Amino acid sequence: MKNSTTTQAAQANQDVMHGAAIIDEKGKETPITEEMIQKALKKILQASQS
Numbered sequence: 001m002k003n004s005t006t007t008q009a010a011q012a013n014q015d016v017m018h019g020a021a022i023i024d025e026k027g028k029e030t031p032i033t034e035e036m037i038q039k040a041l042k043k044i045l046q047a048s049q050s
Contacts, residue, residue: 021029 020032022032023029
């Protein structure tokens with residue numbers, strides 16, 4: 001049987017964000033994905049080679 005402390009800890013762990021987000025001027029959060037980072041780095045690399 002789970003006690004309330006274990007249940008609260010599990011719920012708190014689910015509420016934690018393990019990443020990053022862009023926050024616009026209205027406060028809307030858009031999670032930053034690995035794909036977004038890869039695309040941005042690719043653009044930077046291409047720009048530096050031209």
